[in-house]
Amino acid sequence: xxxxxxxxxxxxxxxxxxxxxxxxxxxxxxxxxxxxxxxxxxxxxxxxxxxxxxxxxxxxxxxxxxxxxxxxxxxxxxxxxxxxxxxxxxxxxxxxxxxxxxxxxxxxxxxxxxxxxxxxx
Amino acid sequence: xxxxxxxxxxxxxxxxxxxxxxxxxxxxxxxxxxxxxxxxxxxxxxxxxxxxxxxxxxxxxxxxxxxxxxxxxxxxxxxxxxxxxx
Amino acid sequence: xxxxxxxxxxxxxxxxxxxxxxxxxxxxxxxxxxxxxxxxxxxxxxxxxxxxxxxxxxxxxxxxxxxxxxxxxxxxxxxxxxxxxxxxxxxxxxxxxxxxxxxxxxxxxxxxxxxxxxxxxxxxxxxxxxxxxxxxxxxxxxx
Numbered sequence: 001x002x003x004x005x006x007x008x009x010x011x012x013x014x015x016x017x018x019x020x021x022x023x024x025x026x027x028x029x030x031x032x033x034x035x036x037x038x039x040x041x042x043x044x045x046x047x048x049x050x051x052x053x054x055x056x057x058x059x060x061x062x063x064x065x066x067x068x069x070x071x072x073x074x075x076x077x078x079x080x081x082x083x084x085x086x087x088x089x090x091x092x093x094x095x096x097x098x099x100x101x102x103x104x105x106x107x108x109x110x111x112x113x114x115x116x117x118x119x120x121x
Numbered sequence: 122x123x124x125x126x127x128x129x130x131x132x133x134x135x136x137x138x139x140x141x142x143x144x145x146x147x148x149x150x151x152x153x154x155x156x157x158x159x160x161x162x163x164x165x166x167x168x169x170x171x172x173x174x175x176x177x178x179x180x181x182x183x184x185x186x187x188x189x190x191x192x193x194x195x196x197x198x199x200x201x202x203x204x205x206x207x
Numbered sequence: 208x209x210x211x212x213x214x215x216x217x218x219x220x221x222x223x224x225x226x227x228x229x230x231x232x233x234x235x236x237x238x239x240x241x242x243x244x245x246x247x248x249x250x251x252x253x254x255x256x257x258x259x260x261x262x263x264x265x266x267x268x269x270x271x272x273x274x275x276x277x278x279x280x281x282x283x284x285x286x287x288x289x290x291x292x293x294x295x296x297x298x299x300x301x302x303x304x305x306x307x308x309x310x311x312x313x314x315x316x317x318x319x320x321x322x323x324x325x326x327x328x329x330x331x332x333x334x335x336x337x338x339x340x341x342x343x344x345x346x347x348x349x350x
Contacts, residue, residue, distance in 0.1 A: 009123035018128030022171075029164055033140030036160055042152055049141070049160040056137075058199035060130070060167045064174060066122070071173075074182045078189050082163070085193035089159060089200075095201040097152045131211045135218045143220050145245065146229055153236050158241055165252050168215055171255055175211045181255055184263050188248075191272045195244070198276050202237065207283030 009067060018066030025059030028052050041105040042097050050090035057082050131171050138164050155199050162192035212256050219256070223249040240278045247271040 009015045035048025036061045063071045098113055141164060145157035166185045173181035201207045226249065229242040247270030254263035285292070 009127075009147050011122045015123045016126075019123040019130075022130040023126050023133065026130040026137065026167060029137040029167060030133045031165070032160060033137035033144075036144045036157060037140050040157045042150065042156070045144070045153060046160070049144075049156045053160050053163045057163055057167055063130075064170050067127075067174060068179070071182060074186065076180065078182065078186050081186065081189035081193075082166070083193070085189065086163070089193045089196035090156075093152065093155060093159075093200045096204045099204055100152075102150065102152060111178050114164055128211055131214060135214060138218060138222065144223055144226055145242075151235065151241075154238055154241050157331050158245060161320065162248060163237060165248060168252055169255060172215065172252070176258070178260075180260055181278060184251065184255055184260060187264060187345070191267065195272065195329055197277050199241070202279045202283050205286075207280060 006034060017065060018063045021063030023055045025061075025063055026068055028056030040107070042102045043108075046090050046094050046097075046106065048079060050086055054082060054086045061081075067080060080115050126183075127171065127188060134164060134167050134171065138168070149163075151203060155196060155203075159192055159196050162188055215252060216256050219249045219253045223253070236282060237279070240275060240282070244271050244275040247274070 003107070009019075032048055032050075032052030035052060036045055037049050039045045058079055061075045061082075065075045095113070104111070128205065137160065141157050145154050148154045148157055165204040166188050167183060169185040169188070173179065173185075198207070223246050226242045226245040230239045233239050233242065247266060251263045251266040251271060253293065254260075254266055
């Protein structure tokens, strides 16, 4: 029951790069979570909660692929799924919220969707 | 050295999970909670990766793959419901 | 099991408690469904930490995905067929009926009204009284 992490990864350059990528990715996840808490309205929250976490997850996947090169194929598949589906789901959610008339921050200047559908800007 | 970096990554991911969970509990509208749910799913994908690293078992990545698929489907179903089109 | 997994397990247990409290104490039905999906998600990662990947996979596919989708499909159908009952008591959530008129939503609503009118006129003898009796106590609770 001793920690299996000890001596599992010798400090070779590839492992160090992997660890640093992992920390960078989770730092982006943390920034995404912080933006999720701090942003003023729903659309800004969607942006923070989706873009930052997508980049963070992709960086973490790259870090794990550096630490365990045998898992590269599966990690690549997960990364492709996240890269394709995450922007799509955030766009669907943002369009639904816009259609429901979700409240916008008073700092919002441009609303192209409302202009395109002919409503008042 | 590398182990310290992995532990630091786990701490950062855990903090991100807590922040997104706070938005989920507090979020005023239902759409806010859906965004928080999506973020929580993606953060837990990274958590699954870290657990797989710690245990050294590659089979755990299958669950991460399932979650990468399911977060997309879930958000689309819920957005359709909120729009009134389901 | 290392310190890392202990930390993650503690965090997940805390998250499960929070999500379960949201499920119980929330006033809105969709939010309760979302929160129960979150409980399933945390439970699935917890099963994974306890070295049961097959149980975790089943929990992810059934508990977190299928149950949530099924609840939302049924909730949408109930909203379509029982127009008087309000499922979402949360004042922060914009109701669908109060939304600004956009073409697609209004078309959907008009179709629903047409379908309701035709179904109630055709099958008023059998279906309508039972539905009304079933829905009366729920309406009182919500009101």
